[in-house]
Amino acid sequence: MLDLRSQEWLEPFLLSVGALIVALLLFGAFMMLQGIPPLELYSALYIGSFGTRISIENSLTLAAPILLAALCTLIAARVGLLVMGGEGAIVLGGLGAVLVGVALPLSSPLLGSLLCLLAGALFGGLWIAMAGGLKRVRGVNETISTLLLNYIAIAILNHLISGPIRDFSQTLKAQSWSIPSYFMMPNIPGWSVHWGILIGILVCVLLHVLLRHTTFGFSMDVVGGNNRAAQMAGLPITSIVVISCFLGGAAAGLAGAIEVVAVHGAASESLVVGFGYTGILVAFLARQKPLAVIFFALLMGGIAASGGLLQRRFDVPYAATAVLQGMIFLCVLASSALSGRILPERKSK
């Protein structure tokens, strides 16, 4: 007998993978119009993402922030909110890491890194929790508020790095003071990949446990599934929504902090490169399942990493991969229309 639980998991997965394949075919057709043979394109995509050790390292490095940013949308979606604020939470997280890293009178590298990461998570968490609170208390639409909060976050960043915390010794680029170099996160031994991807995977696993195996996760599903049933069951909906938003924002904030602590060492425009938006895409692809996020984040990291190779080999703009991402997003949205139709119905008699 086929276990029904595995079936429930199977259909969304098939839909997402199907959407990916359709998007890749469309992208191939699009590039063919530019005179690029599809087979060469696909092989370049593969080599640029997972074909060589260097490209794998690049993919993993890019997948880390995407993965954590995806959780921002994913966790909020579990309580029925459509949050688009990953980008802003990343920026706030990066700023938090810088502020704490610069201010800490500490010399322990490990403790310093950890505190920077925690500060980033806290900043990002509070940022999105704010939107959750507004939603519950004042009825403000969370999709719009988080989208607007992104612009506010970027404006705060620009203000701070062009004056109050600007490092004036850097003349080429406006960036903040740098955190002490001994707070910088090392690479995974033997790889030129920082620990971010492993932290991200760990967070996904923890989140899976939280959602599946705790009473809080169960409450989240009830709130997301039917608010009125949650009210009837006496669940504290406002706390559940605000805490969920905090956790989501914290994941994205952690992504920003990792970018600072492991890559840039300072806050700058480099935090605003669209990881937050790619994260939304990944959350949709994974259909709100944290473990599926790992797979799809790696895939999107790979696509982003192959951009450079496509640029060099076919003389197309780096943004070509953004075209592919957009096509994937459209295909995923369109595939939702097929939900519940591709596998035989499981009606009970």
Place this chain on the structure above:
Amino acid sequence: MTVLPPPTIELRNISKQFGTVRALDAVSARFQSGRVHALLGENGAGKSTLVKCLLGYYRADAGETIVDGRRVAISHPAEAHALGLGMVYQHFTLVPQMTVAENFVLGRGKIPLVVKWKDEQDQLRSFMAGMPFRLDPQRKVSTLAAGEKQKLEILKQLYLGRRFLVLDEPTSVLTPAEADEVLGEMRNLANASKLTVVLITHKFREVEQFAQDVTVLRGGKLAGSVDQKDASKETLATMMFGGGTAEKSRVAKPAAVADGVPYLKIHELIADGDRGTPVLNGVSIDVRPGEIVGVAGVSGNGQKELVEVLAGQRATTSGSILVDRQAFSGTRSEIKRAGVALISEEPLANSAVRTLSVMENLALRQFDEKPLSLAKFFLNRSRLAPFARDLIQRYKVRASSPFVRLDTLSGGNVQRVVLARELSRDVKLLIVQNPCFGLDASAATNIRQQIVDARDRGAAVLLVSEDLDEILEISDRILVLSEGTVSFETSRANAEVYEIGRHMAGAHAA
């Protein structure tokens, strides 16, 4: 304007079955040309089903329709419209952002690519000139009062050439003054032989003042057809609610003792409805352990809101709710301490989660207690399925497995899932709202028996129901909720159906 008199319509032995529920059982009625005919009955008596069969929204299983002496088969609303039959719904079907004129044109169905507004305006103006009441075509619908909107709905039907109009509880959204005006105009149109009117209602006052003929339905059957002049309130109430005193029920013995301190004490409760206006205007209800208090009333008089307040789904303006002598606001710890269970109407909308599995829905009350939870924080998923299988078996839920989504179950089985979840615990206060709505007779009997069983185990039961028979069958005390207050109270022994019916129909307001 109209040369021919409006149609006379006769319905003969119309029957209609929905699943196992017999909604109409050989109902006949004759709607005379140029008269206002009231169709009276409780909720669920079959009034709406009857007119929907007539207008082609449903196809009757048996029976015939005769329009002006000619047998017709109406299988689609468009065919009814072609015969000049139209319906005005309880809820408005207007576009609020558009003007009166635009709504008229929109109602025509076929709209030309380019609307010649000048011609339309001229046509409308000449049409309005012939009407007893008129509206400014340039006004935006959103600026109209409820009574004016209702008039616009009626004008729209007349503009479309309808000469037989069914009004489905047209006054439920109007103030009494607006209701009188609208219904008075309808009567005038009928008197002028411009219109035949069927008025669906459950308000005696409207029947007395505006109707000429009355047909009463009860439980899907024809209870009687009389001339309004020959019908007293008593005869109408008897036809509508059944005769005499409360029937001694099949399932319920009256509670042995029910005195002492009320377990649920609602005091002077005031709360707003969805539209932000007060719907509960100072409700006070006491329920003691071991008794069923039935709250009767026509829907829309605050029953839904009362249950929502008790379920923690609606904020109150003032007043207090005490359960077991302590303030109750519906938090999880209060619910657990006081042993509150709630069976609401439409469980998929109000009390269950359609996207979760049957097993998760069954666990909704107890997921944070042993044995389903460890230390209140961890959820022991391996315990969920055995827990659910036990309940599925005991409450005879038809589900292929505990893992299937709740919304793959039929309505009756969803209701059983909720019953199992709510009644399998130690219940001290049970709140029940229209528990048998849409269920067949045997399922309904079963559910009522379980409610009585809960009472016999000592629970205080508040039964809010639009089905007066159900209330008479199992309640120990009966209250009538009308216009947001308790307008009448009687014990089961003294229950007079006529008195209850009179108060349900708003007697205290008259």
